[in-house]
Amino acid sequence: MTTFEVDGKTLTAKPDENLLQACLGAGLDLPYFCWHPALDSVGACRQCAVKQYDGPDDQTGRMVMACMTPVPEGARFSIADPEVVAFRASVIEWLMVNHPHDCPVCEEGGECHLQDMTVMTGHTYRRYRFTKRTHRNQDLGPFIKHEMNRCIACYRCSRFYRDYAGGRDFDVFAAHDHVYFGRHADGALESEFSGNLIEICPTGVFTDKTFSAHYVRKWDMRGAPSICAHCGLGCNTIANARADRLRRIVNRYNGAVNTYFLCDRGRFGYGFVNQPDRLRAAMGRGDDGSLAAIDRDDAIARLAALLRAGGTVIGIGSPRASLESNHVLRQLVGDRNFYPGVSAGEARLLRLVADILGSGAVHVPSLREMETADTVLVLGSDLPNAAPRAALSIRQASRGAGIARAAAVKIPVWQDTGVRNHAGDTRSPVFIATPASTRLDDIAQRALRAAPDDIARLGFAVAARIDPAAPDVPDITEDLAAAAREIAEALLAAPNPLVVSGVESGEESIIRAAANIAAALRARGKTPALLLNVPECNSLGLALMTAGEASVETALARRASLVIVIENDLDRRAPAAAIEAGLAAARLVVLDHSDSPTTRRADLVLPAASFAEAEGTLVSAEGRAQRFYPPIIAEGGIAESWRWLVAAARAAGLDACEGLTTIEAIAAALAAAMPRFAGLPAVAPPADFRVVGSRIASETRRYSGRTAIDAGRSVHEPMPPVPADSPFSATMEGHHGTIPPALRPVFWAPGWNSVQSLNRFQAEIDGPLKGGDPGVRLLEARPDATLRYDATIPAAFSPRLDEWRAVLLPRVFNDDEQAGRAPAIRDRAAPPALVLNAADAASLGVAAGQPVSCAIGDAREDLAVEIDPALPRGVVGLAGLAQTAHAVPAWLRLRPAEPKVS
């Protein structure tokens, strides 16, 4: 720590901090624009000007930019000096030269960093009397609105989009006061991180288009801490709602997980919550065989009757349902009758992942930790499509070697342009082995394209080259051996090696190979990090709850008389024929939030809460258990699955769910039943958490228009329903002060209305939240644990004459069932396609865009061909076809189809 002085106050800074960070960390108000804790300093906006004095006798001082100034021991600064105060106001005045007077109609208003900084500098009256420059705005697709006239040219958007996130289709154009931030032409932003522009932009240039469609002011929304439901990484979010409509998702800083950034699937996938296909009332099959709405008590009575009827009752859980709902279902039907609700193939993969991670022999990294890896091997996973936020972390990790190179010539780590210019193409080694090209290949030292079997063989070969005791690959080609040697050496040379694979590789052998590499590195005395990604928000939680390889298919094979399905669409998990056969003699009860093929098969449908109306716990791929809370207080028929089940059990006179009446009680029961979940009760404060007797206010102090919104019906203000078992109040009444981070519904501090207020909540700038980053890690490595080498090495891939080896190619906007219901996400989904090597396409006699006919599982489809020159011969990629995952891996016959005549 170094000691320095600002306006006579003695403060401390970390040695690698700049003055702006140090001042913000000390709680001082110092305005800024171009600096961002994740993007560091470039000195462009000149807003953070302060005085620096040379030694104790200097009375004059000189103006410096705090973000570009190191803090040497004993340095003396002033923020209050009149000259710098006037200069900072002048910077705002310049920015206001062209900024429109549209705050009252600007969607950023009220959470605008520019507004906050303007107030902070005291600038009020603009002396500029000439015309303002105007820009033409662009259509940037379904996610983002563009209003360039508001731009203050801080360059954060282009620095984030290009430098941080690796996007290519967005840049700065033109010069002087005409600088323009956008695309070369109108069109949807290609990066899967484009939504972060909304929060990166200090004013209203980039705003949320989906939010705009049902806009309300920030202070007029209820906020709830939530967890993203659209992949397995567990990014923390804040869900904002008003009048039973989920309005938007914004990032919720978690210093160990997603920090400042979400992917677009996570930010814009929320739209499914508001869709008309939501189930809002229970439905029962009537005498005429059709489903019709029934009331809540009737629904519970019907389920109770079915439970009492006896016979074989099985429950099919869900990787997108909370631990609590899954656990209650398991309690209701009994351990032996509970099935995790995934396809047979995925069940095997998840079992493997859970066993490897559960062994305690590997360290599972957090997303933040992944940024500090020195060498990364991605085995078989297309991360930008399957787990975008992890890809973003690896992109940061790749900068390590360049930052070190800059540090060697004393360029401070926070001096962003200096570091990047000096680093040039110097990158930490990242190796990527996948069947098809990925959007992370640009940072890879080597991007290898191979069939799944060969990717597994590469992995096994790497392990054998790290530790000769690991089983080696027979009949290895020279190329593969050379690649394996290069990767092995790089991993061995790294202080913090990271191996990433996942269920999306579709191959157990690839995951086994990744585990072998981790084990080999451990055998050589390293502590490798191993991330095995999982597809859904509670895939790992569910896998950790269960044993064996039970799946939807094994469930259906039971030919049960009553099948209870929670939050799951069986048609995504098993072939239609198996479902029909398995349900032929069964009564089917489905609890879900939206209409699906499975709810349409059901005899009884109970409307389950989506994440936006529910509280629950999810376990991320990191093994981090995290709690989400409802921004919408469920009314009418909608309730969490576990509440339906508990009510029905009680009505049936069963005691299986006795005592499971709150989230805490269920979590405690699960923790007691399975030592793996012992940490669950610590995930978040309990429902009866109060601060001096008060609940945490879930609306802001300024929440307005409560009566107006329903004025068409009544001008009276009814008391909103108060959730019985929640730490949150239903109104603005309640506690607003210090809040445990897991319960924080909004980031706001006096003078800091925008997301930049985070600096008031971090224990140190860019560090953990005050009070600790939320979540409990369930999978910590133990020094005594060991992982045995696996020796089931597949034979080298050899293409077949008239069949193609199918691999599933993830597509970020296609693959998630829930997000796929959101209109904005649907807009960006790629048309499903068969991806082929150009030579294979030629041998089939088809060109890009032409249809090819094939049978995937029991469905025959005509799909357009896409060419990926990198894809190995003999392999066909199924892109945008995640719903066919249960039928893959497979060998497919392809034949050119007749083009459809329209």
Place this chain on the structure above:
Amino acid sequence: MAMVDRPLTSYIQPGRQPLDIAGYERAGGYAAMRKAFGMSPERVVEEVKRAKVRGRGGAGFPAGRKWEGVQHGEDAPRHRYLIINADEMEPGSFKDRLLLEAAPHLMIEGIIIGAFAVQAETAYIFVRGEYVLAMERLSRAVAEAEARGYLGADILGSGFSLTIHVHGSGGRYICGEASALFSALEGKRAVPRTRPPRSTTSGLWGKPTVVNNVETLCCVPSIIERGADWFLGLSRSATEGGTKLYGVSGRVKRPGLWELPVGTPLNEIIEEHAGGMREGYEARAVLPGGASTAFIMRETFDVPMDFDSVGKIGSWLGTANILVLDQRRCPVGLLRNIEHFFAQESCGWCTPCRDGLPWVERILAALEAGEGAADDIELLAHHVDFLGPGRTFCDLAPGAMAPLRSGLKFFREEFERHVSEGRCPWHDTAEGWA
């Protein structure tokens, strides 16, 4: 002056094609290069340092000291670059153009010696985009030098290798800012970079890089050939050696460019070499070294034109290409033209420059149009202060403010008359716009 007294222009014959490599060698060219290869790089640096050559691009940094800043030795980082800043875009300046077009081999010899001194293996001549003829002639000269083995691997068995690339600028003023020049060469937006790191530590592609002006390097061959003492002896200044290209534009009888001893007094240049003012015109003031220098008024026209002397009277030598303001030209109008240029050439990176300069330009335009407001002069003064050194990211805006700052001081009355009379006093008068 005798040929030996004009190291920069002695190879130039006005109206004729530049010397080809044979002609240049016959006239004594490339002898300095051969001599340098017989010296150690440190000796070359020492000689140039002793000759007191100051950067002729306008900054005036001692060339020898800049070269010394490059880390030498076995473990010093490679690759190294020498960049020749030939992006001559300073308004009113045209000296480098003469050298590039008329003495390309002198340029190349200077580059070879300079690159040898700093042990750079690659040189880029970054040429102003409009200097098409210069690029043609340089490219031809580079090809000739390559053919002779003066460029390429192991030049003349010296063990020293050098490649020269001629690179045409995309055409913005900021590209001439040394660090923005790196960005431009790297194919990025031409935005300046922060110092530290210094370019000799982390310049082009993050490698040690020296940037020299055309004229600076053209001084080098004669220094090596004849020695620092001879070079010092050419000068009329105690603090700087050599001769210098002085240019004069404005309503003088013979606008032009002359090679004169460093330290030749301003009035001598205007009166003797430029032939004095045209009939009916009087010199009121000059901008001594391009549009980004401060006005020098008549009272100090006896100033010796070297960096230190001009600096002492509150201006700067800059490019030493003198713009003469006469009594029939409105100083506010002149400043408006200048600020229009700088506002347009701002790269848009930092706020004060990007948004301040257009405001300044509009105020000046309003004054000229007779639409000045009472607080306009105060607003201009505000900008002069807050666009000054240390406030902005690079030196473009402080340079733009230099003539305005001095203009507000020396022509205060004229400014006030624009406001009080509601018109430009030079408009529609017998005195103005002749």
